[in-house]
Amino acid sequence: MKNVMILGGDGFCGWPTSLHMAAMGWNVLIVDNLSRRSIANRISAASLTPISSIEKRISAAQKIGNINFVNCDIAIQDGLLKETLASFKPDAIVHFAEQRSAPYSMLGDIERKYTLNNNICGTNNLLSSLVELNLRPHIVHLGTMGVYGYNDVYGEIPEGYLDITIKQTNEDATISYPADPGSIYHMTKCLDHTLMQFYVKNWQFQITDLHQGIVWGTDTEITKSDDNLINRFDYDGEYGTVLNRMLCQAQIGHPLTIYGTGGQTRAFIHVSDTAKCIALACEHPANTGEKLRVFNQVSEVRMVRDLANTIHDQTGAEIKYQENPRKEAAENKLKVSNQGLRSLGFEPVLIADGLMSEIKATVAKYQDRIDMTTIQSKARW
Numbered sequence: 001m002k003n004v005m006i007l008g009g010d011g012f013c014g015w016p017t018s019l020h021m022a023a024m025g026w027n028v029l030i031v032d033n034l035s036r037r038s039i040a041n042r043i044s045a046a047s048l049t050p051i052s053s054i055e056k057r058i059s060a061a062q063k064i065g066n067i068n069f070v071n072c073d074i075a076i077q078d079g080l081l082k083e084t085l086a087s088f089k090p091d092a093i094v095h096f097a098e099q100r101s102a103p104y105s106m107l108g109d110i111e112r113k114y115t116l117n118n119n120i121c122g123t124n125n126l127l128s129s130l131v132e133l134n135l136r137p138h139i140v141h142l143g144t145m146g147v148y149g150y151n152d153v154y155g156e157i158p159e160g161y162l163d164i165t166i167k168q169t170n171e172d173a174t175i176s177y178p179a180d181p182g183s184i185y186h187m188t189k190c191l192d193h194t195l196m197q198f199y200v201k202n203w204q205f206q207i208t209d210l211h212q213g214i215v216w217g218t219d220t221e222i223t224k225s226d227d228n229l230i231n232r233f234d235y236d237g238e239y240g241t242v243l244n245r246m247l248c249q250a251q252i253g254h255p256l257t258i259y260g261t262g263g264q265t266r267a268f269i270h271v272s273d274t275a276k277c278i279a280l281a282c283e284h285p286a287n288t289g290e291k292l293r294v295f296n297q298v299s300e301v302r303m304v305r306d307l308a309n310t311i312h313d314q315t316g317a318e319i320k321y322q323e324n325p326r327k328e329a330a331e332n333k334l335k336v337s338n339q340g341l342r343s344l345g346f347e348p349v350l351i352a353d354g355l356m357s358e359i360k361a362t363v364a365k366y367q368d369r370i371d372m373t374t375i376q377s378k379a380r381w
């Protein structure tokens with residue numbers, strides 16, 4: 001049996017992925033400091049779904065497969081992280097353990113500093129500890145499509161690298177795709193990418209960086225199978241992802257809030273596909289000596305306004321265009337390659353495939369838990 005350590009395995013993507021990999025026969029160790037739960041308390045924006053304590057989650061998950069938990073802050077408790085790595089000896093590590101909300105990272109001084117320190121120190125502590133221990137498990141890191149910026153100036157967005165011709169020498173070359181982050185959060189993912197490239201070059205790490213689109217949905221077949229396995233569902237202005245937020249708004253008769261013209265085109269993926277793609281990446285490690293491998297973990301590209309219109313057609317919900325609180329292009333085109341994961345067998349679930357009604361049912365079930373005061377985003381930049 002192979003060992004996989006899942007950093008951030010208590011989170012929205014990490015929990016269903018941990019369950020999926022345990023069900024596939026991996027021996028799973030979740031390492032998490034439960035900071036997502038504490039931030040939810042601090043900003044008074046609880047998950048719509050009533051998630052169980054980590055203790056109850058783990059005891060229910062042990063009926064699915066081998067799964068255990070260590071409470072460790074990987075950005076601060078580097079000694080405990082090193083001890084855990086040394087004793088567990090992972091074959092693979094999935095690294096989700098970062099502050100993942102762009103709006104949260106732009107709320108103010110405390111959140112900007114916290115996001116940068118947490119995300120960058122966590123990644124560096126992991127890589128540096130592995131150098132010290134002389135361990136080289138395959139690392140699968142969760143990055144974001146936001147590192148590329150959202151435009152088509154170089155044509156279809158390739159997977160991490162851009163083929164160019166150097167003007168001065170007329171030579172062809174492949175360079176890292178120019179980073180264009182739109183928030184402190186996205187910037188930490190660009191910095192992570194450079195950090196990981198350095199460790200690959202200097203210490204022959206095998207790393208896959210998954211540039212993931214916006215995740216929608218909440219359930220997988222396994223999270224639905226037991227109340228103690230329920231996944232979190234964020235609908236608030238800081239952590240709710242756009243499609244989940246709009247479905248939630250439609251259910252409670254709140255207008256669908258669209259920033260600016262709604263002409264933002266973004267990449268999307270369903271949470272069950274997140275779990276499947278990560279398992280695919282773990283089963284097909286990057287080669288030693290290969291440069292940092294990058295896959296775009298994306299199912300499809302959709303414009304926010306079109307998604308809102310689809311929900312309006314299905315539910316009659318009003319659409320409310322608001323002044324955009326963020327610095328971003330009012331309208332953009334986007335085309336994205338997802339060939340890497342597709343070549344490993346990824347067959348994406350699409351928004352049109354009917355799973356939106358599953359989310360509507362979840363929202364209807366827990367509607368009484370919705371706190372209307374958390375719906376508007378407080379971040380401005």
Ligand SMILES: NC(=O)c1ccc[n+]([C@@H]2O[C@H](COP(=O)([O-])OP(=O)(O)OC[C@H]3O[C@@H](n4cnc5c(N)ncnc54)[C@H](O)[C@@H]3O)[C@@H](O)[C@H]2O)c1
Nearest residue numbers: 008010011012013032033034035036073074097100142215
């Ligand atoms: N949700 C999305 O739409 C989305 C899109 C693209 C990329 N991603 C990336 O996927 C990863 C997971 O996202 P998510 O939506 O599950 O976020 P999440 O906040 O729900 O989960 C992150 C988990 O990491 C833990 N964590 C954070 N910092 C930690 C630390 N220092 N030590 C230990 N544990 C720590 C949190 O407690 C939480 O359980 C993130 O890296 C995020 O950037 C998410």
